[in-house]
Amino acid sequence: MQAYVLVLYYSKSGSIKEMAHLIANGIESTGLAVKIRTVPEISTVVRQAEPSIPQEGDIYCSLGDLENCSGLALGSPTRFGNMAAEMKYFWDQTSELWLNGALHNKPACAFTASGSMHGGQESTALSMFLPLFHHGMIIMGLTNASPALANTMSGGTPYGASHVSGPLSDRGISEDEKVLCEEQGRRLGEIIRKLQA
Template identity: 40%
Template sequence: MKVLIVYYSLYGHIKTMAEAVMEGVKGVEGAEVILRRVPETLSDEVLEKMGALEIQKSFSDIPICTLEDLQAADAIIFGTPTRFGNMCGQMRQFLDSTGGLWANGALIGKVGSVFTSTATQHGGQESTILSTHVTLLHHGMVIVGLPYSFQGQTTISEISGGSPYGASTIAGAQGERMPSENELDGARFLGKHVATIASKLVNNSSD
C-alpha cells in the first residue's frame, strides 16, 4: 500500500509538516511512504529576492513528482502553503497538468488529503484545504480530513493550526515561526489516519 506525499514549500514550513506526515504514515503496518515535491515556477532571481533561493536548493534531494507517481499511489496527501486563501500557484499548475489522469479516471477511489500553512492565524487555512478538495473530488478521490479524535486541534492553551479539514501550521508574517509540536502531532495523526483508511480500502478491494 503506497502513500504519496506531494508538497510545495517555499521557506520550509510545509516541508517540515510533510516530514511529520511521513512519520505518521510509517506508523501503519504495510504502508510504503513516498515523498515528492512539485516543480518550482519562480526564477532563481525572484527566489533570491524573496530570500528563498538557498532554501529551495536544499530541497533538491527530493525528487519532482510525476503523473506516474500519482497513478501508482493508493493515497495521496498534498501539502501547499496558502496564497490568498487558496493553494499556491506551483501546486495549482501541477494539478492542472493532471487532465490526462482525470480523463482516464486514474485517481478514482484513491484516498486524498491536504495540509497547509498560513502566515497568520486566520489566513485561509480552512479555505485553502477545502478549495483543494474540489480538485480532488473532480478526480473521484475519497477525501480524508483530520478528525476530532486528534484532540490537539481543540486546544485553547496556545495558538495552533489544525481543523477537521486537515493539518495546518502558522508560519508568521515573516516566516519566523516553524510548526509547533502540537501542529506536528496533527500532521503525524493525519498521515497515520490516511494510511489506515487507505490500507482498509486496499485490503477490502483485494478480498
C-alpha cells in the same frame, strides 16, 4: 511495484516540507511505504528551464507517481486563501489521469500553512480538495478524536493539518501541529489499509 502513499507538497519557506515529512512518519507508522515528492517553481517569464531533478531536497512528482499511488497527502502554503500557483499548475497538467479515472476511489487529504491565524488555512484546504473531487478521490480530514485539535492555539483544523508560521515564516511547528500532522498521516494510512482489506 510496491504499493505506496504519495505525499506531494510545495514549500517556499520550509514549513510545508517539514509537515510533509511528519505526515509521512504517521503513514509509515501504519506499515505503508511512502513516496515524498514536490513540484518545481514556476515563473511568468521563462528564464531557464528547471532541471528534471532538483539539485537538493525531494524530487519532483511525475504523473506516474500520482497515478500509481494508493492514497495522497497534498500540501501547499496559503496564497490569499488558495493553494500556491506551483501546485495549481501541477494539477492543471493531470487531465490524462482524469480521462483514465486513474485516481478514482483513492483516499486523499490536504495540509497547509499560513502566516497568520486568519490567513485562509481552511479555504486553502478546500481549494486543494477541488481537483481531488474532480479526480474522484475520497477526501478525509481530521477528527476530534485527537485532543490536539481542540487544544491547539496555533494551526490545525478539521479540514486537515495546518501551521501558523508567522508573518516572516519564522515560527517553528508547535507540538500540537506536529501531533496533528502525524495523526493525519496515521489516519490516511489506516483508511488505505481498511480499503485494501
